[in-house]
Amino acid sequence: MTRKRQLRFTVIRSLVAILIALLVATVLIFISAEGKTFMDKLQATGEALKQLLLGPIFRFSKNAGLSFEAKRLLDIFAAMIPIIFTGLSVCVMFSANQFNLGAEGGIMLGAFVAAMVAIYLPLPAGIHPLVAVLLCGTAVSVVMLIPALLKAKLNVSEMVCSLMLNYIIMYVIKFLMNSFLADKSKGQIQSHRFLESANIPAMVNDPLFIGAKLTWGFPLALIAVLLCGLFMYRSRWGYSIRMIGINQEFARYSGMNVGKTIVLSQLIGGFLAGAGGGIEMLGRYETFSWNALPGYGWTGITIAILAGNNPYMVPLAAFFMAYLSKGCDLMATYARVPAQLINIIQGVIFLFFAADRFLSKYRQKLVVKSAEEELARAGALKED
């Protein structure tokens, strides 16, 4: 198949998958829409869909109609930061065929460690967040050694192990917060305030956009994308990770150290998730108050699937997910459709994106067409 056709197929396939998911969403919105009559419901569904699809970056008003809303776009960019990191984390691990699902616990642990550094380790501004982020990345890497080494040495399922670790991380953090670290002067369980020096400064904090704030975490995330892409496609380690993912026997036979690479992929995955947690925590919060897993890890898995494990595609996929998530939030606010609709949309898109045979007949048609053309071209050459 020619590259152009391949690309066309990929685009069409993605669009159809998204369309199916939106169709499912529409049906669910219709069911949940308020209204006595069919027409009422239909109208409410339309309103909700408008919020879902256009709301994230447009504002509706009675007299001016649709107007672009920069604040909301910035909100989406801000929401992309943690999920870009978990997306990259999952990309690296899935590329090596390691179904490590620990990004979820990893990002929580990363956020927690960053908070601790921000509170208890006074450092000069500028260096403070940097040290915090490096430390939380390292901390999560160290924790990921558990599933990684168990997989490499004993062939223990990294998936089950990492899932268990998610729960353990969550409970241990909650325990530490409850017992030792909570600010007792507050009604809810939250940490003391971060030191001023630890904050990741805002890149955009224009009072014109009321409350809109985008920290330097965003360009940092994009730099991470670039580095991750270079690592995966332009370095010998990333190359080994990908080859192991495609054919482990081939990698072993070629002289690559399979065990080491399996461990490496999960260490890097852990680092990315941890760093993401730290950046999210230091950029958006002033105290640590998470009392449950944040869900960014699971979104990261969806993003990796949407991006086809290609780091360069992660920002696009993350934008898409952040957009949808924002849309769902708006729907919840303005159309009273529960925001968890996002999970169902996410699941459906995920399923169709990962389906090998989805639209395979259409693909086969393209393949045949290419083959025919090639034959015709070969025939023409012969006649010449």
Next chain:
Amino acid sequence: MLDFLGKLATPEFFFSIIRISVPIIFATLAAIVVEKAGFANIGLEGLMMFSALSGSLVSYYAGSWFWGLLAALATGVLMSLAMGFFAFRLKTDIILVGIAINMMGSGGTLFLCKVITNLTEGKAMASTTGLITRALCIPNIDIPLIEKIPFLGGIISGHNLLTYLAFLFCILTSVMLYKTPLGLNIRATGENPNAASSVGVSVLKIKYTAIAFSGLMSGFGGAFMSMAYAQGWSQDMVSGRGFIALAAQAMGGGECLGGTLSALVFGFAQALGIKFSAIGLDSNLASPIPYAVTIIGLVIFAVARNNRMKKRHTLAAVSEAKAKK
């Protein structure tokens, strides 16, 4: 310390181990059967969440736990068949299908709960605990003579109907796998699908049957969670039991009895955690115990398996050498 041990050696404690283990046992049986058929269903967690929700809701609307149970089972089976469609027909990696189901099982169930309660109750509820009364739960059963036995009676009698069913299914599943043609076909399909299809066994049908069975078991597990273990459904109530079951399957050597025993070990770990919090330990320190035990269990199992393989090989060499002499 002795005092604490004394608190453990009560019928109540053993009773609670069994009670806690039930959903894990159901999920473990599900994991065992699909593994025998040659694949893994990591979506058990999500399946149990959906079943738990539908069970509690239908039980409320129908006013009877029986219909609730049926609905939970139907939900499990139908959703697992859908999983099969994606995995076998559309060739999605079965692990990814499982992840998707788990994703939906977490937030998606809450969405459905809110939407449905909003439609019927006029307000969106984030759980069904307010709807399910004691009478809508699956009943407990006192076994006439056994309940009189001191100590033992307190452990064995008075359990939920599904608890007894769990142990019954442990035996039935084993019988199904080893004594019936279906079980033979499942094992053959898992081990050598080409061999199975070459004698006219439909591998696809067997795989669908196996995944539907895992859905059925998840249905029981989910129903137990929302209609016996707790009164009503709440978000993420299954909290990793579906994943622990995957570990129990591996630790039990893929067999029903071993898997059930492993599930009981996890039940013990959790019961212990609950006891710890009862004597004043932070529950957040006690809660991760079963998860940690799962990892340790997996490691022990892996080490034992590796040693067995090594031994087998040296044994083979030794016996060969002997035969030569």
Next chain:
Amino acid sequence: MPDEKKLAAEEYVVRMKKITKVYSNGAAANREVDFDLRKGEIHALMGENGAGKSTLMKMLFGLEQPTSGTIVVNGETLKLTSPSVAIAHGIGMVHQHFMLVPSLSVAENMVLGMVPQKSGMFIDRAKAIELTKEYSERFNLFVEPEAKVMDIPVGMKQKVEILKALVRGAKILIMDEPTAVLTSQETAELFVELKHLKAQGYTIVFISHKLNEIMEITDRLTILRGGRSMGVYNTCDVSKEEISRLMVGRDVVLEVQKGKAVPGRPVLRVRNLEYVNDWNKKMLDKISFDVREGEILGIAGVEGNGQKELIDMLFSFNTPDAGEATVNGVSILGCPQEKIRALGISLVPEDRMLNGIAAGASIEENVISDRASKKKFNRGPLFNMKAIHEEADRLIREYAVLCKSRSQHIGMLSGGNIQKVVVAREFSSSPVLILADQPTRGIDVGATEFIRKKLVELSRSGVAVLLVSADLNEVMELSDSLIVMHGGQIAAYFEDTSDLTDDIMGEYMLGLKQQSAEEIGRVCHD
């Protein structure tokens, strides 16, 4: 006339007419092949690897459907859409790779898919065992009904396969290279059993390329070459030479011009290698030999006689129970592949799709897999893409890999071109020792010739080559000296291959003959 026609129709139990099979990737496996079977005959289907034998039989057994042509079984034109349909019409197949479930018992394997039941739901084990015994006795095929399949020897597994077909009512048995996995004793046993079946009116298709066996047991034979039928003959009317000519034909025998070898000092030294596999079979039994600089040492033998295990040990995919192996004095057993490669050992693996390539990666990514971490291809932490592109382009050019560009997915290439990529990588790493395991299996003539030439070229430049091939032609043409493996042992060593004949080789390969320890000992150049 009509009477004669009717008679003819009854005489033939199977008629396959003008069968053509084109696979979806465009490869034509069969072209207008006619094939028929008379009742009660043993019919040989002959041809080299890739001649289309298996495809033809897969169509008869319903595993594949012909692109065009008709299949008539017992006078009835059929569409054989699945094995079940074929079985229902009395056609059974004994696959080369047994279709058995190892952890199930013999009896359970026998009844799989047609399980006898009691009380409406349980397996009637007693009945299954009884049935197995009954068939076992009736056809003189001894098996142990209650043993697990993984515990029984290969010969018995094959009997289980035959019985499985018979118990399903097969009157026509397709046997795909049944002797490939058998010892000579087991082969002799099998032939007695097949004759017994024939006497009872069963029809047998015997796929093989072993001439002696064909001459011994078959009544008629059909020869395929390049997907076309070369005709049907009565076995008694043709000589081995004629068959061989029809099967191979001059156009396919590739003579390789190679000067005389000037062997230097030994590079690979193997001493007393022993290995017992997981199923308790001794696969390597005190194997010792040397491969010297500048020579090609061939290993001939029926597949499954320890060649695969030997290569596995030498490339460290597995570790032996005893013995040693060194390359230029350094022990290689149990080393990680990284070190194996650093020592200058290359391997052209037996199954290129299994570990020779990563099908989902590009040609370039495949061709640099062994050298990606070399200094030359890296600049700091990143790849030196220019050097990598140059390397890939150079190898594609030198090894004449037919492709659109270096970034094309390797999985899209033909078998021959994929193998060229593998060979390009393995031959270009300046090796001191090349292990070539079935280097030209299943690829086109052009690529075969190319790879053989390169192999000879390298050996003449001083590289030590160990060549394992099931293609007798290939080992005899290419090797300077040759060992024959049988039953995990070295059965013979020939220092000079120039006056070797197929017949001599055959006798050693089938274990009819065995050289003395002294003669074999000459392969160690101490």
